[in-house]
Amino acid sequence: MILHRRKLLTAGAGLAGTALLGGCDRFSGTETGRRTLKVGEDANLYVQRLLMSPATLAREFPAAMISPWFKPNGTIDPPDRKFRALAAKKFSDFKLTIDGLVQKPLSLSLADLRGLPSRTQITRHDCVEGWSCIGQWSGVPLAELLNRAGLKPQARYAVFHCADTLEYAGGGLEGGDGASLWRPEHPSHVRDGAIQLAAAEDWGGGAPTATDAPKDDWGQGAPEPEAPEDKRTPIRYYESIDLFDAFNPQTILAYDLNGKPLPVSNGAPLRLRVERQLGYKQAKYVMRVELVDSLAGFGQGAGGYWEDRGYEWYAGI
DSSP states (O other), X not given: OHHHHHXXXXXXXXXXXXXXXXXXXXXXXXXXXXXXXXHHHHHHHHHHHHHOOTTOOOOOOOGGGOOSSOOOOSOSSOOOHHHHHHHHTTTTTOOEEEEESBSSOEEEOHHHHHTSOOEEEEEEEEOTTSOEEEEEEEEEEHHHHHHHHOBOTTOOEEEEEEEEEEEETTTTTTOSSSOOSOOOSSTHHHHHHHHHHHHHTOSOOOOOOOSOSOBOTTSOBOOOOSSSOOOSOEEEEEEEXXXXXXXXXXXXXXXXXXXXXXXXXXXXXXXXXXXXXXXXGSOXXXXXXXXXXXXXXXXXXXXXXXXXXXXXXXXXX
């Protein structure tokens, strides 16, 4: 009888645990759930900052452990016409903008960036989807750029503006009737959306025909339009980190992967590497770094595209 009762209690505990897990998504979607998760995130940030100094490094690996293939994920070929024009010319016209709360705004080409002090590191990329890869990244330390720009006293965060449009405000990616062809709810959905775009021929493609057209919202030279101007408002990927992580020695804007120029599928021309956080913080296709005192004016105010959709802003590992 005791054995049967023990089995019953064990089974009941298992069912209760399953029920709790099944209710996590529902709970996290409530206001109480969001507040509770935010408390947990704040505690995680507090403990990590208590244990680490600004110079604490993530583990680095020997070259023998580099993964034979670094998996592309999320956006792998941004559909935006202006980005594709830059890519068609191997980013020779690209300029990284650093502005906002700085003393001296910067505009730097890839050649300029390659001429600055660099850092190479072999680190593990941990994706929120559960996979990992080890890669060798080379690029310019973000601290080098921020020191050259000179921060104003009120600067608190670095916001990374990226080239890949993930949806359009009020109209999805096909526009017109307000239906959404592609509004990803998880990073793994982004590649599927890209395939849909290709099938729909909604890439805004075409090669550049001029470089003296008006500047776009990244400060890049835009090609002459080859189709009627798109009136939709793009919602592009963005990310942010605070100055504690911005000045970490391993926080770099990478232009090389495994000793070769960064492929578009992995984030060319520049990819943020902030090695003590999860993969969705490693913003790809970085066009602009803006120094700000608050994240309230970006997206829904949570500090990143996926954070606006419920992910943690501080994804420390």
